Amino acid sequence: xxxxxxxRQFLKLTGAGALAGATQxxxxxxxxxxKNRPLPARVPIVVIVTLYGGxxxxxxxxxxxxxxxxxxxxxxxxxxxxxxxxxDGLGLNGSxxxxxxxxxxxxxxxxxxxxxPNPSLSHFTSMAIWQSGSPAVPLSSGWIGRWLDTQAHDxxxxxxxxxxxxxxxxxxxxxxxxxxxxxxxxxTGASESSYRQLATxxxxxxxxxxxxxxxxxDLLSISAATSGAMSRPVPPxxxxxxxxxxxxxxxxxxxxxxxxxxxxxxxxxxxxxxGGFDTHxxxxxxxxxxxxxxxxxxARFLSxxxxxxxxxxxxxxxxxxxxxxxxxxxxxxxxxxxxxPVFLAGNLKAGGFYGDQPSLSxxxxxxxxxxxxFRDIYGAVLEDLLGTPVAKILPNWSTKLPLFKPYPVAPISxxxxxxxxxx
Amino acid sequence: MLFEGLSSSQALILTVPATDSGVVTxxxxxxxxxxxxxxxxxxxxxxxxSAVATQNKQLMYWWLDRMVLSQNPLPERMTxxxxxxxxxxxxxxxxxxxxxxxxxxxxxxxxxxxxDMANAMVLDGALLLWLDANLNVKKAxxxxxxxxxxxxxxxxxxxxxxxxxxxxxxxxxxxRVVPSSGVVSLSPLLHESSTIQFLGTTGSFDxxxxxxxxxxxxxxxxxxxxxxxxxxxxSANPQPDTSIANAFATRDTAGAVNAMxxxxxxxxxxxxxxxxxxxxxxxxxxxxxxxxxxxxxxxxILNALGNLAQVPFxxxxxxxxxxxxxxxxxxxxxxxxxxxxxxxxxxxxAPVESLSPRARPDGLAMWLGVDVWxxxxxxxxxxxxxxxxxxxxxxxxxxxxxxxx
Numbered sequence: 137x138x139x140x141x142x143x144r145q146f147l148k149l150t151g152a153g154a155l156a157g158a159t160q161x162x163x164x165x166x167x168x169x170x171k172n173r174p175l176p177a178r179v180p181i182v183v184i185v186t187l188y189g190g191x192x193x194x195x196x197x198x199x200x201x202x203x204x205x206x207x208x209x210x211x212x213x214x215x216x217x218x219x220x221x222x223x224d225g226l227g228l229n230g231s232x233x234x235x236x237x238x239x240x241x242x243x244x245x246x247x248x249x250x251x252x253p254n255p256s257l258s259h260f261t262s263m264a265i266w267q268s269g270s271p272a273v274p275l276s277s278g279w280i281g282r283w284l285d286t287q288a289h290d291x292x293x294x295x296x297x298x299x300x301x302x303x304x305x306x307x308x309x310x311x312x313x314x315x316x317x318x319x320x321x322x323x324t325g326a327s328e329s330s331y332r333q334l335a336t337x338x339x340x341x342x343x344x345x346x347x348x349x350x351x352x353x354d355l356l357s358i359s360a361a362t363s364g365a366m367s368r369p370v371p372p373x374x375x376x377x378x379x380x381x382x383x384x385x386x387x388x389x390x391x392x393x394x395x396x397x398x399x400x401x402x403x404x405x406x407x408x409x410x411g412g413f414d415t416h417x418x419x420x421x422x423x424x425x426x427x428x429x430x431x432x433x434x435a436r437f438l439s440x441x442x443x444x445x446x447x448x449x450x451x452x453x454x455x456x457x458x459x460x461x462x463x464x465x466x467x468x469x470x471x472x473x474x475x476x477p478v479f480l481a482g483n484l485k486a487g488g489f490y491g492d493q494p495s496l497s498x499x500x501x502x503x504x505x506x507x508x509x510f511r512d513i514y515g516a517v518l519e520d521l522l523g524t525p526v527a528k529i530l531p532n533w534s535t536k537l538p539l540f541k542p543y544p545v546a547p548i549s550x551x552x553x554x555x556x557x558x559x
Numbered sequence: 560m561l562f563e564g565l566s567s568s569q570a571l572i573l574t575v576p577a578t579d580s581g582v583v584t585x586x587x588x589x590x591x592x593x594x595x596x597x598x599x600x601x602x603x604x605x606x607x608x609s610a611v612a613t614q615n616k617q618l619m620y621w622w623l624d625r626m627v628l629s630q631n632p633l634p635e636r637m638t639x640x641x642x643x644x645x646x647x648x649x650x651x652x653x654x655x656x657x658x659x660x661x662x663x664x665x666x667x668x669x670x671x672x673x674x675d676m677a678n679a680m681v682l683d684g685a686l687l688l689w690l691d692a693n694l695n696v697k698k699a700x701x702x703x704x705x706x707x708x709x710x711x712x713x714x715x716x717x718x719x720x721x722x723x724x725x726x727x728x729x730x731x732x733x734x735r736v737v738p739s740s741g742v743v744s745l746s747p748l749l750h751e752s753s754t755i756q757f758l759g760t761t762g763s764f765d766x767x768x769x770x771x772x773x774x775x776x777x778x779x780x781x782x783x784x785x786x787x788x789x790x791x792x793x794s795a796n797p798q799p800d801t802s803i804a805n806a807f808a809t810r811d812t813a814g815a816v817n818a819m820x821x822x823x824x825x826x827x828x829x830x831x832x833x834x835x836x837x838x839x840x841x842x843x844x845x846x847x848x849x850x851x852x853x854x855x856x857x858x859x860i861l862n863a864l865g866n867l868a869q870v871p872f873x874x875x876x877x878x879x880x881x882x883x884x885x886x887x888x889x890x891x892x893x894x895x896x897x898x899x900x901x902x903x904x905x906x907x908x909a910p911v912e913s914l915s916p917r918a919r920p921d922g923l924a925m926w927l928g929v930d931v932w933x934x935x936x937x938x939x940x941x942x943x944x945x946x947x948x949x950x951x952x953x954x955x956x957x958x959x960x961x962x963x964x
Contacts, residue, residue, distance in 0.1 A: 169836040188876075257706070257724075259876045261716050276795060291889065299868035300875075300885040309927070314888035316866065321893070330953055343795065344831045345958040352956070355892040361643045416691050416703050451745070465693065466699025501721060 138319055156286040172399030177445040180483065180521040180543050183393060183406045185386070185434065185454040186302065187426075188227045189413030190259065193459035193476030193504075194428050195420070196232070197246055201225035204496040209464040212420050222246070224489060231428025234378065234435035235479070242439070242487040244479065245539055249494040249507030251475040255458060257503075259414070259472070263457040267304035269530050279514055280405050281307030283522055291354035292361060295396075296407040296457075297389040305407065310404070311347070313354050317392050319366035320359035332356055365399030366392070372441035381436055384429045386410045390437040398444040404522060413456055417467035432456060438482050451521060451540065453513070454479040460500060478513055485541050512537045575670065581630035588621040590614050590656045592740040614655035615812060616907070619703070619861060620852035622662065622871050626837070627844040628852060637669035637816070639837070640790055645680055645712060646874035647689040657684040657741025658872055670813040674774045677713060681766040682734070684741025684821060690877070692734050696749040700728035707877050712775050715782035726757035727773075730764040780804040791819060793830035794882035823928060831964040835881035836867035836891070840898065843955055846927050847906025854905055863898040867891050897954045898911075906946045916944040923954045932959055 166192045179283030199205045200219045219227030220236040227235055235352050238244040252271040256262045265271045269279030280294050285307040287293055294305050303314030335353035337346050368393045373379050381387065389408040396403065410430065434452050459476025475494055491508035498505060515526040515536030523543055527534050561823045571676065593610055597603040629635040642665055649658050661683050668676035680686055680732050690704035705728035733750025736743050745765070760772055784804035792798070805817035824830045834842065844851060851860055864870045874880055914922045920940040924932055932940065936957040943949040954960060
């Protein structure tokens with residue numbers, strides 16, 4: 137034991153070795169592959185777009201009739217003649233023409249002044265709060281992860297197009313899967329049955345070893361389930377003006393989502409992301425290009441879906457960890473701020489504005505007030521799109537915005553999770 | 560080889576010779592000041608951009624080689640820790656030279672006094688470029704460095720106010736950095752020298768006097784101890800006691816590491832960490848006797864580490880690398896398999912081949928630094944023990960190797 141003790145110490149400190157561990161839940165059988173249980177039409181699908189860095193809400197949905205906006209950021213505002221008017225004295229950044237079209241078609245909702253009580257100006261704290269869905273109590277699980285915990289184990293239920301699992305998809309019992317844009321393929325070499333056996337979870341695996349086995353097992357099932365769909369062409373946008381748009385990081389991710397939705401993947405929640413919004417300096421051109429990319433990519437994606445059986449099923453939600461300071465800094469940028477608009481596009485009860493626009497004359501420590509709690513948006517997504525009572529997922533929260541036509545019951549994964557071993 | 564160290568006592572782990580015998584033959588990267596970039600349309604631009612890219616790549620292979628070849632893994636491991644702590648990305652810094660200088664600072668202070676380190680870091684060219692110090696002037700301070708210095712480098716969230724951020728940003732004003740060389744200077748005209756008030760003190764400050772003061776605050780002890788705990792022990796559960804923080808009271812990093820080595824939690828498998836992609840790769844190369852820069856088709860490595868979201872010198876943001884569970888997902892499982900095939904194909908399997916097939920699974924555990932295989936993994940490995948390539952490939956992807964418990 138002494139030998140193991142010092143060896144283990146050495147290994148931990150020098151980054152080398154391991155040992156098996158504590159008692160944990162064991163997994164049930166892997167769910168069937170996508171092709172065996174296609175997602176029926178009319179089941180809501182949620183696509184979450186995370187903007188990392190803190191998007192400047194005021195240069196996205198611009199209060200272009202408010203003189204304080206222009207006096208606060210003399211050299212880095214969006215000119216009146218460059219905005220796309222929405223009403224209420226607000227207009228979209230001129231690069232977001234694709235969102236203006238959705239707005240006019242009643243397919244875009246803009247929730248204004250969104251944050252949470254006592255907003256944090258830290259990227260990490262604020263993003264952790266948004267992704268955990270819990271401003272008051274720090275939780276290591278994510279809001280989608282806790283929804284996954286209410287479902288039977290299924291690696292297809294929630295998928296992120298990234299290299300690292302975003303915290304919002306980390307559950308206590310199961311987590312979402314990660315699918316890179318190039319798709320997943322199993323390398324040849326060691327036989328699949330060896331890998332499958334290596335992916336067996338043992339009752340005494342610690343949580344991380346259990347996660348390692350699940351990742352391998354999910355790779356085996358998800359690569360089999362998606363490989364056919366990944367090789368298909370991307371569904372063409374129905375709207376001809378969105379056919380020839382320059383491909384971007386976000387549109388490349390959404391192309392993969394469109395392919396898999398059109399192949400009826402049994403996935404209810406997707407997550408894609410875009411970074412670069414932390415515009416402390418030289419903001420105007422960068423930020424316009426980024427929000428333009430968001431608007432064009434999302435509109436194009438919805439138009440792709442419009443040609444599939446899931447035309448009316450998809451809702452896209454776009455959020456960032458915070459907005460930015462009302463006044464510019466000396467580097468033609470903005471420092472970290474508080475509330476900002478959240479966009480919802482696609483399958484809505486009605487487009488338009490939700491929540492109040494924060495006043496530019498009533499600031500809290502130079503920052504915008506919070507008029508809408510993001511949990512009211514999550515509540516609508518959870519109850520009306522994912523069919524799960526909000527109180528089961530968000531601590532001490534029960535309200536929601538009337539954004540969606542309620543979807544009646546949890547449609548799939550009615551089977552309770554199987555458990556093996558003891559917990 | 561690593562396994563020679565496995566029987567080391569605690570004292571031996573902490574004994575760090577002046578020179579690392581494993582890296583004496585490894586030459587430092589050749590990095591010269593490339594000067595300001597030519598105009599982007601000009602004829603010299605392509606050559607300049609290619610020189611920048613060549614230096615950056617040289618730097619990445621140099622560090623991977625160094626991590627693999629080191630005979631004293633602890634200082635190198637701590638250098639890696641500080642790289643994730645003062646997380647600075649070459650993506651924004653752009654130039655290898657200031658980034659290499661920063662890496663040498665991490666190595667110099669890897670186990671030294673943290674206050675000295677913080678003093679060096681607030682004048683570190685790469686860090687200042689990364690956090691917009693060039694834009695931080697008396698007329699209108701930029702808060703980026705001030706906020707991250709307190710939140711992520713020294714005190715932790717909740718131990719300072721927004722008013723402290725504004726005041727410290729003023730004290731940090733006026734430092735200029737030459738991007739291509741990382742040379743830092745103070746421009747008195749751009750520096751706010753009037754009195755500022757923050758964190759219970761008032762006075763005229765510059766970058767180093769701010770660093771010295773903030774690092775002396777009690778919150779720094781607990782914060783750095785928590786970061787060490789988070790990276791070395793457990794990123795999901797908090798530390799059970801204050802022993803690491805107590806040992807850090809003098810800001811002596813070696814003292815804190817000594818407390819970690821003697822911490823009972825080190826022997827407790829409930830506190831586990833997933834190997835990050837670079838740790839995993841370096842461990843595999845050490846076991847297989849491979850030097851990354853000398854591998855055939857070596858760019859596969861950087862692509863694979865990119866897919867795994869951990870390329871040295873390119874942390875995703877100022878918060879550093881993600882924690883354990885983030886590395887355990889379907890995509891990383893796939894890329895780890897692909898990278899395994901790449902290294903096993905070129906590696907020396909002699910230590911496995913020299914054993915009788917029946918002895919190989921246990922020998923592999925020793926060789927790879929795994930305490931013991933689970934029965935699950937043992938069954939898989941025993942079924943392929945006649946085939947050293949398949950055996951090693953599977954072992955490198957076993958939960959017991961992917962996770963340090």
